[in-house]
Amino acid sequence: MPPARASTQNDLTTQLREAIARGRLLPNERLIETDLAATYGVNRAHIRMALAMLDQEGLVVRERNRGARVRAVSDDEALEIAETRLAIETMIAGQAARRVTDSDRKALRAILTRMRGCVDGEDYAGFSDANAALHREIQRIAANATASRIVASLKSQIVRLQYRVILLPGRPALSLAEHRRIVETICAGDRAGAEAAMRAHLTSFLRLLKQAIAAAHHGGF
Amino acid sequence: MPPARASTQNDLTTQLREAIARGRLLPNERLIETDLAATYGVNRAHIRMALAMLDQEGLVVRERNRGARVRAVSDDEALEIAETRLAIETMIAGQAARRVTDSDRKALRAILTRMRGCVDGEDYAGFSDANAALHREIQRIAANATASRIVASLKSQIVRLQYRVILLPGRPALSLAEHRRIVETICAGDRAGAEAAMRAHLTSFLRLLKQAIAAAHHGGF
DNA sequence: GTCACCCGGATTGTTGACAATCCTGTCAGC
DNA sequence: GCTGACAGGATTGTCAACAATCCGGGTGAC
Numbered sequence: 205m206p207p208a209r210a211s212t213q214n215d216l217t218t219q220l221r222e223a224i225a226r227g228r229l230l231p232n233e234r235l236i237e238t239d240l241a242a243t244y245g246v247n248r249a250h251i252r253m254a255l256a257m258l259d260q261e262g263l264v265v266r267e268r269n270r271g272a273r274v275r276a277v278s279d280d281e282a283l284e285i286a287e288t289r290l291a292i293e294t295m296i297a298g299q300a301a302r303r304v305t306d307s308d309r310k311a312l313r314a315i316l317t318r319m320r321g322c323v324d325g326e327d328y329a330g331f332s333d334a335n336a337a338l339h340r341e342i343q344r345i346a347a348n349a350t351a352s353r354i355v356a357s358l359k360s361q362i363v364r365l366q367y368r369v370i371l372l373p374g375r376p377a378l379s380l381a382e383h384r385r386i387v388e389t390i391c392a393g394d395r396a397g398a399e400a401a402m403r404a405h406l407t408s409f410l411r412l413l414k415q416a417i418a419a420a421h422h423g424g425f
Numbered sequence: 426m427p428p429a430r431a432s433t434q435n436d437l438t439t440q441l442r443e444a445i446a447r448g449r450l451l452p453n454e455r456l457i458e459t460d461l462a463a464t465y466g467v468n469r470a471h472i473r474m475a476l477a478m479l480d481q482e483g484l485v486v487r488e489r490n491r492g493a494r495v496r497a498v499s500d501d502e503a504l505e506i507a508e509t510r511l512a513i514e515t516m517i518a519g520q521a522a523r524r525v526t527d528s529d530r531k532a533l534r535a536i537l538t539r540m541r542g543c544v545d546g547e548d549y550a551g552f553s554d555a556n557a558a559l560h561r562e563i564q565r566i567a568a569n570a571t572a573s574r575i576v577a578s579l580k581s582q583i584v585r586l587q588y589r590v591i592l593l594p595g596r597p598a599l600s601l602a603e604h605r606r607i608v609e610t611i612c613a614g615d616r617a618g619a620e621a622a623m624r625a626h627l628t629s630f631l632r633l634l635k636q637a638i639a640a641a642h643h644g645g646f
Numbered sequence: 647g648t649c650a651c652c653c654g655g656a657t658t659g660t661t662g663a664c665a666a667t668c669c670t671g672t673c674a675g676c
Numbered sequence: 677g678c679t680g681a682c683a684g685g686a687t688t689g690t691c692a693a694c695a696a697t698c699c700g701g702g703t704g705a706c
Binding site for chain 1: 481506
Binding site: 457469491 | 656659
C-alpha cells in the first residue's frame, strides 16, 4: 500500500521522517533509493535529497557507495539525547513563564484537564497525545523557534523508547502531577519554578528511561 | 580564485558552511546553483544536495523555484540561538565535571595558560582560537556527541556576531577570569559549580551581545 | 502617467541514462 | 575443507538534457 504521493520535497522528507519515527522503517533497515522512489511515487533524486536531509538531522546514516540505513540509536546515545532535550526544554519552560499571557494560561489548563480525563479513563493513547500537546503549547508560548526545532529533532530520535516509559504502571498519574506543577509555575510567571518543575519532570522521565533500558538488557526482550 | 576541488559530498558541504560562517558568502546573498557548481568545480547535483543539508541546518533558506539564499539571522533569532547554546553548553560543562580525568585536567589548564598569554600579548586572534579550543576540549571531555553537534551548528549561525563581543575593551581579561573558574570547577569534579560557571560565562556573553545589537541599532554602523 | 499584459532570459525542478562501486555466490587451486 | 580470485547483480554516484517556473523589462490601452 503505497502512501499518498508526496507533492513537494518537504512533504516527502516529512513522510520519511514519520515512517522512521513511527517504526514503519526499522533501525538499521536499508533504505534503497529505487525502492523508496517507487513506494512514494517520486524520482530517485527526491529520495536522495530527503535522505541527505534526514542524515543531517541524525535519523539516517549514509555511507558512500553503501547506501543509507535508518540510524540505530544506541542506549548511550538515547540517554545523551534525553539529557540534551532536558536541558533545552528546561530553558523553554523558563522562557514560557516569562512570556505567558492570559489566553496562554487558559490553553495550558485546558490541556491539563484533558490529561486528567485520560488518566481517569485509562486512555493511554489520549494521554500521550495530550502530553505532546502540552509540551507543544509550552514551546509555542516560549516562542523560541530555534530551541523548538531542536527539541523536535531530538524527540523524533527517541520516540519509540518513550512508549516503554509511558506504559509503565503508575506513570501517567505521576506524570500528570509533574505536568500540573509545570503548568502552575508557568502560569504564575515563576521562571525559576518552571525551570525546576520541567527539570524534575524530565529527570523523572530520564530515570525511568534508564531503568527501561537496563531491564531490556537483562533479557526483557 | 576557485577553492580546491571538493572530493566528497561532505567536503563540499563543509566548504560551503565555512564560506557562510566566515562571511565569504553574505547574509541574503543568492546562492545560484550553476555558479557555485562552477566555482567549486562540481556538478549541480552536488550543490543541490549541499544546499539541502545546509537548509536543514538552518544556514540557508530555500524557496521553491526561487533558489537559495544565505539565511540572515535577525537580532531576535541571534538571541534565541545564544540562549539555546547557553542551555546546552551549561549541561555540557556539568557532564565534563563528572567525567574529567587527570589528562583532561592537564589539557584544560594548558589551554588556559595559552589564553593568559594571549591576553598579556594582546593577541586577539590567538585568544579567540584558544577560546574555541577550550570549549571544544570541554565538549570532548563531556563526550556528548549529540549536544556537541548541536552547539556547533548553533555557533556557526552567530559566529560573525561573536567578533563584535570579543573585541570589546576589557572583554578578554574578564573572559579569561570566567574561563578560569570554569576550568577549576570542572577539574574539581564539581558538577553544579561547573554548570554555574559556564552559565555565568555565557550569560555575560549574552548580555554583551544584547548591548552590541542595541548599539548597532542606534547607528553604530 | 498608470495599469495590465506579455515575452524572453535566467534559474530551478525533473528525468533518464550511464559509470563506478560494492556485495554475494561460485569455483579453482592448494 | 579452506582460501583467494573472479564474475554477476544490485545499488549508488555522476552527469547532461529538458521542462517548468519566476523575474524583469517593455509594450500597448486607457
